[in-house]
Amino acid sequence: MTSTGPDTVHVRAPGKINVFLKVGAIDDTGYHDVAIAYQAVSLYEEVRVREASDFQVEVSGSVELSRVPRDGANIAIRAARLLAARTGYRGGAHIEIEKHVPVTGGMGGGSADAAATLLACDALWSTDLPREELLELARELGADVPFAFTGGTAIGTGRGDELSPALAQGTFHWVLALADFGLSTPAVYAELDEHRARHAQDIFPADPRPTVEANVLQALRAGDPHMLADAMHNDLQAAALHLEPSLSDVLELGEQSGALAGIVSGSGPTVAFLAADVDSALELQVALSAARLNVVRATGPVHGARIV
Structure with a gap:
């Protein structure tokens, strides 16, 4: 061809x-x-x-x-x-x-x-x-x-x-704290498996076929950042924090500085903070930058890959 x-x-x-x-x-x-x-x-x-x-x-x-x-x-x-x-x-x-x-x-x-x-x-x-x-x-x-x-x-x-x-309304405002190091996805999953094995007596066994909880879908559908802040969850977060304890300080600082909630994105180490609106996101960006964190603002959702 x-x-x-x-x-x-x-x-x-x-x-x-x-x-x-x-x-x-x-x-x-x-x-x-x-x-x-x-x-x-x-x-x-x-x-x-x-x-x-x-x-x-x-x-x-x-x-x-x-x-x-x-x-x-x-x-x-x-x-x-x-x-x-x-x-x-x-x-x-x-x-x-x-x-x-x-x-x-x-x-x-x-x-x-x-x-x-x-x-x-x-x-x-x-x-x-x-x-x-x-x-x-x-x-x-x-x-x-x-x-x-x-x-x-x-x-x-x-x-x-x-x-x-998934149906989503409106625009969500994020402030992302970028790390100057990476985390290996396989290493984070391995740490999660070890954590689950260590605590098998104390935690419910993992569902072999997990689903996204209804309150997440409702928050996205409503375009409501407060609802989404309450619903956000990441099973890999504890494993990422165990491998890189400094991320706990980043999460705490963001939540003290006005974020509705913070979450490790995927296997980390980027920490995503959800803000109530554009003004709150700007204030949060300023506060985290003043604490010497490398932060950027972003909004979502946006479209996927497109020819420009």
């Missing part, structure tokens, strides 16, 4: 916050089913792709980049190769990623890169895969990649990649 597409394709894809995350019991394959309420937020990855004879990636951006692979291990290159293999495309792609979502920060930045690359290469190469097939490839790349495609607000079950849209 030869390409007749444009010279460069630019796609923007959002990071996400898990406003609710329940982790099921570990299964025989070593995986957990999860139930997630995802919200796409206005921190974006900018991905530009042009034709090349092989696959290359360049990375820049406003976040710490030392942990981003620059070789075939980069998820964007894996996404481009997967699409080429699926469609029989014989060329390559030069991929430029401008990152604004924290790296290994629990906000799905890599997943956004993968979704953006699939969309960009499909347009660049004129391979024109139906959206369902692109989502199928997204699932192969990682559990959060399909959501980076769809954006908005959604419920993820299974591995997190079985998505159903």
Whole structure:
């Protein structure tokens, strides 16, 4: 197949916050089913792709980049190769990623890169895969990649990649405390499993098929930040705090500084604070910046990966 597409394709894809995350019991394959309420937020990855004879990636951006692979291990290159293999495309792609979502920060930045690359290469190469097939490839790349495609607000079950849209009204205002270190998702899950094993006598066994609680859906549907603050939950938070105790101080500081609630996003270490409105978010951003935290404001929900 030869390409007749444009010279460069630019796609923007959002990071996400898990406003609710329940982790099921570990299964025989070593995986957990999860139930997630995802919200796409206005921190974006900018991905530009042009034709090349092989696959290359360049990375820049406003976040710490030392942990981003620059070789075939980069998820964007894996996404481009997967699409080429699926469609029989014989060329390559030069991929430029401008990152604004924290790296290994629990906000799905890599997943956004993968979704953006699939969309960009499909347009660049004129391979024109139906959206369902692109989502199928997204699932192969990682559990959060399909959501980076769809954006908005959604419920993820299974591995997190079985998505159903959730009704959400209005705009939620977030202040995100970014860490200067990353947390490995497998390490956080392993810590959760160890925690559950250590305390098996004292805690209820994990539900093998978790679900998102009704009060979360009601809060999103109502567009009510106070309701959502009461409903937010993350099963991985205790494990992340155990691995990185300094995050407890960040959570406490945010809640003392006017946040309605704070939550570790995904496997961390980004801490997401929900504010009542834009003015409260600005005040919180100022207070946390004065305490020497690296913070950014974001709003949600926003749309998923789109060609710019």
